[in-house]
Amino acid sequence: MPNTCSNYDKKCGGCPLLTTPYREQLAQKQARLQTLLGGFAPVRAVLGMKEPFHYRNKAIASFATQRGRLVCGLYAEGTHRVLPGADCLLQEEILNRTLAAVVDAARACRWTAYDEDRGTGLLRHTVLRASVDGKVLVTLVTPGPELPGSKNFCAVLRKKAPWVVSIVQNINPTQSSAVLGNREKTLYGPGFVLDTLCGLQFAISSRSFYQVNRTQTEVLYKKALELARLTGRETVIDAYCGIGTIGLCAAPHAGQVIGVERNPAAVKDAAANARRNKITNARFVCADATEWMMAAAGENLRPDVVFLDPPRAGSTPECIAAVNKMRPKRIVYVSCDPETLARDIAAFTRLGWHPAKFCPIDLFPQTKHVETVCLLVL
Structure with a gap:
């Protein structure tokens, strides 16, 4: 595979680890995750790519x-x-x-x-x-x-x-x-x-949030669903749902799915994606995730599983408190930033939640970023 780029020496910045062997990249990410998260629960080996180039869609x-x-x-x-x-x-x-x-x-x-x-x-x-x-x-x-x-x-x-x-x-x-x-x-x-x-069709528009690495996203979502342990009867909340990818992948294995997203265009896309895939047990709400979760917790909504897939800034203390009040059986947290994940996991542990394991997946080879899935249980 190629490892030279005409713009790398001109400080492009798009792939800062390009000259680092891929095995070493994974080792660096593993060490960073171990430092940040290892004190909470075991950190599994980072799942890397067979072909870590030309992956961005x-x-x-x-x-x-x-x-x-x-x-x-x-x-x-x-x-x-x-x-x-x-x-x-x-x-x-x-x-x-x-x-x-x-x-x-x-x-x-x-x-x-x-x-x-x-x-x-x-x-x-x-x-x-x-x-x-x-x-x-x-x-x-x-x-x-x-x-x-x-x-x-x-x-x-x-x-x-x-x-x-x-x-x-x-x-x-x-x-x-x-x-x-x-x-x-x-x-x-x-x-x-x-x-x-993951076998479903999604309409991607210019402003849709959609993971840029299709191959590794399938690995990520399969791991998230594995940790959720759905049996077909659960009520599932997909917070920060974007165009509904995680929630719609979970829907065939759940009783009902509620997706929450504040971007109106994304919510419209999510509903259209549900129709496109003939999924009838998923609905999508246009609202700020924190505000909606707080209101839903106040109305005694009791989901079985909550997926949290926040932006890089992580979740909010109010959202974490609302999820805790809902008392789901399992929380599956999908993170694109280990620092904010560590912060939010610490907040959950103070409320009595236990992170069972961390499963990192390398969605961004040649960069310092890494995605992590964490299962939280009471």
């Missing part, structure tokens, strides 16, 4: 003008300096080919890169999402709704990259670090790409 790249020419690539770490390139070792190869085609099509339309300082130009970023069967959703991020020649762009891109099934314009006029804005226009296709995960 999502790419985000930024446009710039360099030497009078439109380019696109990742920012150099800590800067807004674009490193042109479409040969990333982490992204699926279909995404690298798509990125090259997007740049060619944009040049054919004579589109210009957005200049933050002057407030001129058309293109800010592109976001690419790929399915397991090699279909791609292309999103173009622009500062305003104007995109002259968009039909021509779609025609040129489809000719260069016939695997592109949808093209979306996302409008982001803000001067924040957020890539995507809240307004979108579908320029071609359905506005999403269909992916298959």
